[in-house]
Amino acid sequence: AQSVTQLGSHVSVSEGALVLLRCNYSSSVPPYLFWYVQYPNQGLQLLLKYTSAATLVKGINGFEAEFKKSETSFHLTKPSAHMSDAAEYFCAVSDNPPDKLIFGTGTRLQVFP
Amino acid sequence: GAVVSQHPSWVICKSGTSVKIECRSLDFQATTMFWYRQFPKQSLMLMATSNEGSKATYEQGVEKDKFLINHASLTLSTLTVTSAHPEDSSFYICSARGGLAGVGTQYFGPGTRLLVL
Numbered sequence: 176a177q178s179v180t181q182l183g184s185h186v187s188v189s190e191g192a193l194v195l196l197r198c199n200y201s202s203s204v205p206p207y208l209f210w211y212v213q214y215p216n217q218g219l220q221l222l223l224k225y226t227s228a229a230t231l232v233k234g235i236n237g238f239e240a241e242f243k244k245s246e247t248s249f250h251l252t253k254p255s256a257h258m259s260d261a262a263e264y265f266c267a268v269s270d271n272p273p274d275k276l277i278f279g280t281g282t283r284l285q286v287f288p
Numbered sequence: 289g290a291v292v293s294q295h296p297s298w299v300i301c302k303s304g305t306s307v308k309i310e311c312r313s314l315d316f317q318a319t320t321m322f323w324y325r326q327f328p329k330q331s332l333m334l335m336a337t338s339n340e341g342s343k344a345t346y347e348q349g350v351e352k353d354k355f356l357i358n359h360a361s362l363t364l365s366t367l368t369v370t371s372a373h374p375e376d377s378s379f380y381i382c383s384a385r386g387g388l389a390g391v392g393t394q395y396f397g398p399g400t401r402l403l404v405l
Contacts (some may be wrong), residue, residue: 216401
């Protein structure tokens with residue numbers, strides 16, 4: 176069965192610092208992987224996705240993630256945090272061909288001035 | 289592109305009434321729509337998957353007679369919470385997936401907050 180583990184329910188960084196949000200997956204087949212962001216009282220917005228093309232995926236708002244099969248990881252990074260990045264981030268996995276999404280428990284990112 | 293809307297964004301109702309939530313894909317045809325429930329500070333819980341023109345597939349533990357899902361067209365799905373009770377109060381989010389909107393990608397609506405008094 177597929178699963179997603181997000182290490183760290185809360186991450187705090189200073190404005191301008193590196194953002195690293197961790198995601199490890201378990202899947203019996205090459206997966207599709209996604210990162211979504213959720214701002215308070217809103218739905219989810221797609222940041223980026225991996226669908227078996229390039230292993231380094233660039234997304235919106237300066238975020239990127241690297242698919243590492245050997246580590247079963249898909250960590251999300253951003254070189255320099257902005258105050259507006261403060262939100263809840265969800266990693267999700269889906270089968271290939273795509274089926275339903277399995278979400279991680281989420282990581283709340285706080286950005287301090 | 290790939291915009292999904294939900295209506296209403298907020299609803300407050302009395303216990304025992306039914307509430308209908310609409311989910312629309314605005315600029316693509318959604319062959320599949322999903323309904324999620326999210327409790328405060330928690331992840332999304334998939335309730336059901338619906339394909340246009342067929343019956344929804346409910347996840348284990350979700351009462352299909354309680355949460356009626358209709359996916360009558362390629363751009364509209366509805367979730368009806370029947371005889372709502374306070375424990376049904378939650379944030380309900382839909383998502384839509386369609387071929388031209390990106391392979392395998394689900395696009396999410398802004399959510400509907402339901403409060404049952």
